[in-house]
Amino acid sequence: MAATYPENYRYTKEHEWVVVEGDTATIGITDYAQKELGDVVYVDLPQPGDSVVAGKTMGSVESVKAVSDVYSPVTGEVIEVNQKLADAPEKVNEDPHGEAWMVKVRLSNPAEVESLLTAAEYQSYIEGSES
Amino acid sequence: MRYLPKSDDERREMLAELGLESLDDLYAHLPEEVLLREPLKLGPGKSEYEITDYFRRLSGRNVAGRPCFLGAGAYCHYRPVLVDVLVGRGEFLTAYTPYQAEISQGTLMTIFEFQTMLCQLTGMEVANASVYDGSTAVPEAVQMARRITRRDRVVVANTVHPEYRQVLETYARHQGLETAVTGYVRDTGMADLEEIERETDERTAAVLIQSPNFFGVVEDVRQAAEIAHAKGALLIVVFTEPVAYGVLEPPRQADIVAGELQSFAIAPSYGGPYAGVIATRQKYIRQLPGRLVGRTKDIEGRGAYCLTLTTREQHIRREKATSNICTNQALVALMATIFMTVYGKRGLRELAEQNLAKAHYLAGKVPQKFFGPFFNEFVAHSAVRKPAEVNARLMERGIVGGLPLGRFYPELEDCLLLCATEMARREDMDAVAEAILGR
Amino acid sequence: MIKKARQHVSQNESLIFERSSPGKRAYQLPPLDVPAVDPKDALGAGNVREEIGGFPEVSEVEVVRHFTRLSTYNYAIDHGMYPLGSCTMKYNPRVNEAVAALEGLRWIHPYQPDESVQGALEVIAALENALCEITGMDAVTLQPAAGAHGELTGMLLVRAALEAEGRPRRVVLVPDSAHGTNPASVAMAGYQVRNIASNEKGMVDLAALEAAVDEDTAALMVTNPNTLGVFEENIVAVARILHAKGALLYMDGANMNALAGISRPGEFGVDVMHLNLHKTFSTPHGGGGPGSGPVAVKKRLEPFLPLPRLVNEEAGWRWDYGRPQSIGRVRAFYGNFGVLVRALAYILAHGGEGLRRATLDAILNAVYVRKKLEPYYELPHKAPTMHECVFSDARQAGRGVRTMDIAKRLIDYGFHPYTVSFPLIVKGAIMIEPTETESKQELDLFIDAMISIAREAEENPELVKGAPHMTRIRRVDEVTAARKPVVRWTREEEK
Structure with a gap:
């Protein structure tokens, strides 16, 4: 069954999603990414106060046999980290677009978001890579 | 060649199946220029008898199995007979790394026991499945502290084994690690904590001490921990003589413990193979290098063991791995596990107390350089005869003496590091004392 | 059946x-x-x-x-064939254990005076010489404790040599078929890793290499034969390209079992390489160690070898610490001496001709297995096989049977699995290295088992996907083990 990718989110080719409210961006990885990884066993995230840069590594997600970097889609300062993932990494598999958000970032350049993929663009991008 | 299990007829049969005429056809596709130009000059293959005879002769040219007062990172402890009997079983000796859990539960369970016993012994919460040795455990522990603290400086007491420090230097040189080496207190032989405190700052990832230290002296781990923690640095405690922890309070205040287990039924074997280990707190488990065995269940709910947290390892993370360590020292770690099992809770205590008694008997007969508390090693001041001369005299009596310290500490040129384990006999210790006192 | x-x-x-x-x-x-x-x-x-x-x-x-x-819960080489590709699981001769246990070799302390351990030093010298002869290199250090440790030592030697020549460089090229330890070791030596793609034959692509090598390239780290079991046919040209730009050729000797006695890396352009004594030279794996990873170098790199170096003087063998250009110490003492004794015993038992015969039998076994299994399993790279061959699960994947399933089913047939999912350039890899110490009977049983499993994958894929069925425990839950790691026993857990 094809997953639904929320229309109000933006996406990266590295399979992160971002949703903006005011000057705060919430970031996670996509349903496609969690399926590719398989059962997630650990999520390594930055700490509040760390700065993240668009396109640069900000953490990683591990399954039993693979580890995948998580790239920040935006630039800014980490203001909150989803502590729940430390004890319940399986949330990334269960609800990647919701409960398993990873970090909230205060945007230093909100315009950056505009250059990211829309839900429709992302969907056609992953359909292309699945063939 | 007796290890090749085929007859010439069988080889011909296999070649025929492949449409080949001779064995040399198997590599006919190799470019001419890479082929061996003349046969290897290694002589003809030798029989089993010739091989044992050859090594027996070489073995005879070594001074071995004599009373020995050397320690300094390799200790002469009695090895219970069961150790060789059990590690010699082909199922342990000739098995591969236990990646296939269904047919490796034996190795996996022994490693799980090893990890558990090392936690019990060191006061830490998790221990890895072993690393190459104590010396290489040190840079691995330091790298781990760097990842945890995201700092790049380490303060190292010069009472840590000199060769361990040299290994750290080799690793540090190309990894952007800054090291500050601190001295020892002249009369106690303990690390100079005041100097460590001065050197420890907000850029310091870890303070590194050894206890008992290279001079055999027990360090003040509590205070070292306070100094490190006050600046947000970790405390790494190194050990080379784990028998000490039969009686000595383990370094519970440390964040990382890295050590050498040779004392636990691993023969001195001219320096290797030994087994190192790194233990730490639960919260740092994902930064711990080396293999780890975890308990789990199989699909039918039976208890089972498997290698776990393997994503830290290089076959998955490649250049981002926590370390490039691939092998652990499973068979050597198994010797240590069997040793700990044979002695157990009471035995290790009794063994440690015997070591303590022997070393203090010997120390009581010779001038000591330091007065800090010690376990089974101490520094003797050899004022009458030079250390090398003491050793030469002892060798004449069939005794291997101590380690002349001038080699590592020029200011201790007239000192000998002496170790007395449970295997030291009173009359031999008396002979050592006489040699030092010039009698 | x-x-x-x-x-x-x-x-x-x-x-x-x-x-x-x-x-x-x-x-x-x-x-x-x-x-x-x-x-x-x-x-x-x-x-x-x-x-x-x-x-x-x-x-x-x-x-x-x-x-x-x-x-008794372990499988072991003493039980039977262990076709783990790239691991060279061969028979471990017991005379090697016997001589390593001699009191005069085992009960000597590393700080005994040199004159009291001349026999031990002789063992070290003899093994250094033998490894030089086998590899065609000029000098060997026996200190590294394992292959990955040897890789790090080798990369530090590359760095030291280039620095001494005043040309600090930044990048080491690693083919995409390489062992994961290669890039990890490169990174530890302070170099950046740049991956280079293999060509359709699974070999280093000369054009890609030529394009990648520049004044910033320190070395190429190549495994030869590579992890597909294929000899790099252009290895001499590879070396020439590197040397023309002042870069070095590093060889991972993990697959030396395909070359001993027929070809010497020192003669095809390699500057520095490591060996795995626990692979080619048959020292027991022991469930994951101890190993030993000597590093062999050309003359140019000798001054940089780790401390100390063994030298021969009138009075006998002696350790030399006066090497100002050395990279320093890579471990305490002198190496895994007990492992060195076993490796030397192995080489003595073979002699030059014996090593060549062993290599030929190792290739014969791999080529034979390849030929017999080719009708049943996909062979993605068709270049001639040396000591190991790599199939894929492409034909079985359609029924949902993957390489791991086939591997687990092999266990029911009484074999240890082959290497699964490696090298990374082959999707669903089935990597088989029989080694020379398997009889024709054992090989035929293995081939039978693989063919039978291929048939099961067609007729009854669930049987294969649920394997193993005959072991004490079935497949384990690695996910829970990794999510909630329990890595020690506690009294509470017992209850």
Whole structure:
């Protein structure tokens, strides 16, 4: 069954999603990414106060046999980290677009978001890579 | 060649199946220029008898199995007979790394026991499945502290084994690690904590001490921990003589413990193979290098063991791995596990107390350089005869003496590091004392 | 049909901690011949520990049974073929164990004076010489404790040599077929890794290499034969391209079992390489160590070898610490001496001609397995096979049967699995290295088993996907193990 990718989110080719409210961006990885990884066993995230840069590594997600970097889609300062993932990494598999958000970032350049993929663009991008 | 299990007829049969005429056809596709130009000059293959005879002769040219007062990172402890009997079983000796859990539960369970016993012994919460040795455990522990603290400086007491420090230097040189080496207190032989405190700052990832230290002296781990923690640095405690922890309070205040287990039924074997280990707190488990065995269940709910947290390892993370360590020292770690099992809770205590008694008997007969508390090693001041001369005299009596310290500490040129384990006999210790006192 | 194995009874055994009860003992110390010392007096009360909580207390017979029972849960080379690609699991001759256990070789302390260990130093010198002869290199250090440790040592040597020539460089090229340890070691030596793609034959692509090598390239780290079991046919040209730009050629000697006695890396342009004594030279794997990873170099790199170096003088062998250009120490003492003894015994047993015969049989076995299995399994790269061959699960994947399933089903047939999912350039890799010490009978049983599993994958894929069925435990839950790691026993857990 094809997953639904929320229309109000933006996406990266590295399979992160971002949703903006005011000057705060919430970031996670996509349903496609969690399926590719398989059962997630650990999520390594930055700490509040760390700065993240668009396109640069900000953490990683591990399954039993693979580890995948998580790239920040935006630039800014980490203001909150989803502590729940430390004890319940399986949330990334269960609800990647919701409960398993990873970090909230205060945007230093909100315009950056505009250059990211829309839900429709992302969907056609992953359909292309699945063939 | 007796290890090749085929007859010439069988080889011909296999070649025929492949449409080949001779064995040399198997590599006919190799470019001419890479082929061996003349046969290897290694002589003809030798029989089993010739091989044992050859090594027996070489073995005879070594001074071995004599009373020995050397320690300094390799200790002469009695090895219970069961150790060789059990590690010699082909199922342990000739098995591969236990990646296939269904047919490796034996190795996996022994490693799980090893990890558990090392936690019990060191006061830490998790221990890895072993690393190459104590010396290489040190840079691995330091790298781990760097990842945890995201700092790049380490303060190292010069009472840590000199060769361990040299290994750290080799690793540090190309990894952007800054090291500050601190001295020892002249009369106690303990690390100079005041100097460590001065050197420890907000850029310091870890303070590194050894206890008992290279001079055999027990360090003040509590205070070292306070100094490190006050600046947000970790405390790494190194050990080379784990028998000490039969009686000595383990370094519970440390964040990382890295050590050498040779004392636990691993023969001195001219320096290797030994087994190192790194233990730490639960919260740092994902930064711990080396293999780890975890308990789990199989699909039918039976208890089972498997290698776990393997994503830290290089076959998955490649250049981002926590370390490039691939092998652990499973068979050597198994010797240590069997040793700990044979002695157990009471035995290790009794063994440690015997070591303590022997070393203090010997120390009581010779001038000591330091007065800090010690376990089974101490520094003797050899004022009458030079250390090398003491050793030469002892060798004449069939005794291997101590380690002349001038080699590592020029200011201790007239000192000998002496170790007395449970295997030291009173009359031999008396002979050592006489040699030092010039009698 | 499963011919090689059937089930038998094995004893249940708990962890040793669960056998423990206070007062049981397996040791007895001799009476103390000196006065006892009160630990509180000697160490200070604050330095004396309480009892070691949880440490076992068991009797001698229980120790023997415990470890014997656990041992029976392992598969081992002593049981049968171990076709792990790239691991070279060959028979471990027992005379090697016997000589390593001689008291004069095992009971010597690393700080004994050189003159009291001349026999041991002779062993080291003899092995250094033999490895130079086998590899065609000029000097060898026996210090690295394992292959990956050798890789790091080798990369540090590359760096030291280039620095001494005043040309600090930044990048090491690593083919995409390489072992994961290669890029990890490169990174530890302070170099950046740049991956280069293999060509359709699975070999280093000369054009891609030529384009990648520049003044910033320190070295190429190549495995030859590579992890597909294919000899790099252009290796001489590869070396030429590197050397023309002042870069070095590093060879991972993991697959030296395909070359010993027929080709020498030192003669095809390699500047520095490591060997795995626990692979090619048959020292026992021991369930994952100890290993030994000597590094062999050309003259140009010799001044940089780790401290100390063995030298021969009139008075005999002596350790030399006066090497100002050395990269320093890579470990305490002199290497895994006990492993070195075994490797030398292995080389002596073979001699030059024996090593060549062993290599030829190793290739024969791999080529034979390839030929026999080609009708049943996809062979993605068709270049000639040396000591190992790599199939893929492409034909079975359609039925949902993956390489891991086939591997697990092999266990029911009485074999250890082959190497799964490596090299990374082959999707669903089935990597098989029989080694020379398998008889035709054992190989034929293995081939039968693989063919039978291919048939099962067609007719009854669920049987294969649920394997193994005949083991003490079935497939384990690695996900829970990694999510909630339990890596030690505790008394609470017992309840």
